[in-house]
Amino acid sequence: MALCQNRRDFIGIAFGGVATVGGILALGAMKKSWDPLPSVQSAGFVTVDLSLVAEGEMKTLQWRGKPIFILRKTADTPRNEQRDVLVGEKVFTLVVGLCTHLGCIPYYEEKSKVFKCACHGGEFDASGMNTFGPPPRPLDIPPFKIEGEKLVLGEEGMEYKKIMAKKA
């Protein structure tokens, strides 16, 4: 009788153990099935020719599905040493064009030199610093690299690391 009971216990524990391990592995598989696919993750690197951006112009392009704003500052636009991207004499603001509040796309108002978000009224200055409303932080700067007059998005170059170091 005692032996019989032990056997049943053993079978119960063995079953429980196998089921637990199987369950955890299955959850892992389910989690991974929801991950972004490799083709999505490796969504390439974008190269932009900065010499084509005129003074005062705001260019929008797409990188990994996100809008990227490239603004070439005019002489009277306030500078921001912490965040400005310098290419020779030219001064650029380079940011991810998603409001840091909830991810809407702000628009650039040339007259006031302000990025405005229509969703919840957030505002950023021409360097992407949050100046009004709910956005909790300045517009993000995407990883980039400068090669002569060319800008490569997705790679972390010297200039990018410098800006990140200043922030920290």
Added chain:
Amino acid sequence: MAEIRQADGFSDWLDQRLAVRKFMKVMMSEYWIPKNINFLWAMGVVLVVLFAILMVSGIFLLMYYKPDINLAFDSVNYTIMQEVEYGWLWRHMHGVSASAAFLIIYIHMFTGIYYGSYKKGREIIWITGMILFVAFSAEAFSGYMLPWGQMSYWAAQVITNLFGGIPVIGEALVIWIRGDFLVADATLTRFFMLHVVLLPLVIILVIALHFYALRVPHVNNQASEVFDFDKEAMKYLNGRKKESKVVPFWPVFLSKDFFVVGVFMLFFFFLVCYHYDFAMDPINFEPANNMKTPAHIYPEWYFLWSYEVLRGFFFDIGGIAAMDIGLMAFGFANVAFILLPFLDRNTQHVAPAHQRPAFFVWFWILLLDMIVLTVYGKLPPTGSNAWIGFFAAIIFLLLFMALPIITKIEAKSKGAQQ
């Protein structure tokens, strides 16, 4: 095994195999409902009817809908709306009944709050009901994404981004939920799966639990009177129907419910045929564009109150970012109702709100505050609008913090009287 006899008819044949007569008694003809109720007690059955309409219209839409970002918009706006015979009817019924379901859910909820039907044995009914509210919200949100218009896209963008507010894992979690760095094809297809399979399954299961949870503590009544259901049922079965305080679910209770459902259906089909546009935002008739945000983003009317709680906090307080306060308030707003049975500290006392003076005031302030939040949730958050939204959100939070105190005082004064 039971002895199987030669059946004397089809129902007897079934009864011997499935015990259908017993089953009908338990579920219908001897399931007892109090007499002292009003039309507000019919909302549950109205919701069942609406859920059935959603299932049927959904099945027809499912036959032509394509969950692919290149095909979705046209499969809805061209194939279903213009090619499929009566496709417009299924779509408008589906959209309008989703919206109407929330209206009825709110009435159902506030009826429960008013008559104290959430406590003293009825906690599980209330909690499963609130889980259903959350599941319906997820169902509505995932369904809203499917036509892949501008509002679909940007609602998806904003709502999935909310998970980014969770510390540490937030950013990775958002990408995981979307299956991409942005709301994209992977997002559409997985939310389609949630909308047509997983969430409906969950909803059906929780509805079953919600109904079952009603069986033991029984339906509440207008006077919140507690009585012996078995005794009253015996009176009814012995022919003293007038004297009994209960009626059977079928045919007596349901016949009145069907009348209410009939009146409601007139209103419903009036909306479907003549005012379907309230459930069809014009911005959503422009295909999704991830590079262009619409000027104003707002959810459907039934989410406006919690949306306004989210954005009501538009400035930093004490070093905490406005966005984080908003997110915390939003999180609280969404669980506050679930906790209601435990926030009410006068646990042993069930009475309609008009017999609980302080609670009565609390109830109407809550209802008014939610209407204010709903109205201002739709308006652009500028100038005085932002401040009204801010104070309405604060009042909402304060109401739920005040409830334990109010009900505690109520419990004490009741105790003193006795």
